Amino acid sequence: MTSAATTWIKSILPRGLLGRSLLILVLPLIILQLVSAYVFYGTHWDMVTRRLAAGLAGDIGAVIEMMRTFPGEQNRATIFAVAATTLDLKVSLEQGGILESTGVRGMGPGVRPDLSGHSLEGNLTGALAERVGRPVYIDTETLERDVEIKVQLPNGVLDVRASRKRLYSPTTTIFVLWMVGTSLLLFGIATIFMRNQVRAVRRLAAAVDSFGKGRDVPYFKPQGAAEVRQAAAAFGRMQDRIKLQVSQRTEMLAGVSHDLRTPLTRMKLELAMAKGNGIEDLKEDVADMERMIEGYLAFARGEGSEKSCDTDLVALLEDVVGKLRRDGGQIDLHCEEDLSLPLRPQAISRCLTNLIGNAVRYADHVSVRAGRRQDAIEVTVDDDGPGIAADQREEVFKAFVRLEGSRNPETGGVGLGLTISRDVARVHGGDILLEDSPLGGLRVRLRLPL
Structure with missing residues (x-):
């Protein structure tokens, strides 16, 4: 064939x-x-x-x-x-x-x-x-x-x-009617039974999809055939293990944060009282260490224990853009009305701040647009900056990776902004893509499924 x-x-x-x-x-x-x-x-x-x-x-x-x-x-x-x-x-x-x-x-x-x-x-x-x-x-x-x-x-x-x-x-007509009638009856019975079985599979798929988008599935009960119940029970156990792992990671990071910040504070106090050559250089090194530790903790903490809730994305964008405009950013914002969906507001705010803040830092003009695209909401951030080469666009999402040359290393962070942003997007079931912008720079496309 x-x-x-x-x-x-x-x-x-x-x-x-x-x-x-x-x-x-x-x-x-x-x-x-x-x-x-x-x-x-x-x-x-x-x-x-x-x-x-x-x-x-x-x-x-x-x-x-x-x-x-x-x-x-x-x-x-x-x-x-x-x-x-x-x-x-x-x-x-x-x-x-x-x-x-x-x-x-x-x-x-x-x-x-x-x-x-x-x-x-x-x-x-x-x-x-x-x-x-x-x-x-x-x-x-x-x-x-x-x-x-x-x-x-x-x-x-x-x-x-x-x-x-x-x-x-007349037996011909009787035979045909008997065959058609019996077939319709059997087809109806099969449809009813199969719909009940498929309903359980659809409920399981919806629960997995919701959990993959970072939403809670608190009252999921296994139903359907034995195999479907087995798969649903396995999903429930997996959900509990992932939640436990996230909880343990958050508790561990709280302790790591305390343990790392305490010696850094003592070092800063000792440097403040010390005198001699090279003290200023040491102070800059300590500040760099503190900034790197804060960036690492922000990346490892991820979404933390924040719960999803119905969020107005337009209001969230207006708030983020307003703060960046107050810092001197030239940003055009265009949004469709009624862009509401279940989100983790603080995590998405951090993600948008990183994406739009990067564009403001390296470009003179930034355009932000948000709207519905089939079964998702897309936020695009266009700038007229130097952009990123096509062969480096996946590399910048890796932790602690910073581009030299076109992006000034002295004006950026520790190379975790895009990593944290993509982590937040994927926790919501979406993703971030980098493309060429019509403005001549870089286009960042944030996709959040409904």
Whole structure:
């Protein structure tokens, strides 16, 4: 099978678990019914129609034989009356008539071919040839309820009209209705049961997605089949372990912060009272150490124990931009209305401050825009600064990495701003991408899923 055919088959197949499960259940049922229908039409339908056609042809042959054995108009009238009452045939004779054509005129609504290739007209024509042995003309279109059969006799044309019921078996309709009705019933039952099973999978997927976006899932209860319950229980245990790990890390960092800041404070006091050459250099070294430790603690602390809540992102952006404008930044802010979603406000504020602050530090003009993009909210920060080379854009997200040359190392921090920002974005289930800006510098794209 070619790749194009494989791609086309995948495109028409259902993508959801419910659709695929129903397809697995229904497809064998449909195949079974098609096979059953083929066998039914190929054997039962053909056998029944042949017997019905043979019976009708035999009755017509009997009428013709009685007309030959008992000639005369009075006998003929009696034979036609008996045929009408006992054989359900309307028979008349056109004296001296000649058939203009022979064969079958058409196929009416009550006469239908079967899947084996044998039509009812074909069976009737064969039966008449066997039982009557004379030229015949069959009309299945003109009359709505009857089939007209004309037979060429030596003294004229015998016109026979038989009800379609004599040639059509009602078991066909009953069989089709039984198959369709049973299929619909089984399909409905399967849909109800599968929806209940898929609902549990969807609840598990929603819980995992919420937890991946940094939102609490406090009342998640395993439901569904045993395998789904097992996966849900494993997710619950994983959630507890991650929360415990974050809690332990936060408590450890609180102790590390206290232990590191105490000796630094003593060193600063001792340097303040000391005199001599090189004291100022030592003070600068201690200040650099303190700044690096604060940056490291801010990175390791991450989002801390802050809880997610419904947050107005527009108000948060206005607050961050307002503070940076007061520090002299030239920033244009454009936001859509009603950009609310569950966020950790302090963490997102720290992330936005780092991103917009970097742009203000290295550029003369900064443009900030926020709006909805399909199933997420995007915040873009454009600047007209020197930008970052394409091959270095992933490198700057690594901890303690700072770019030399185009970015002045004396004006920046310790190389943790973008690292902390991406960590915050990914905790919310989003990400940060660096691109070329229309302003000529760097574009920072922050994506937060809804």
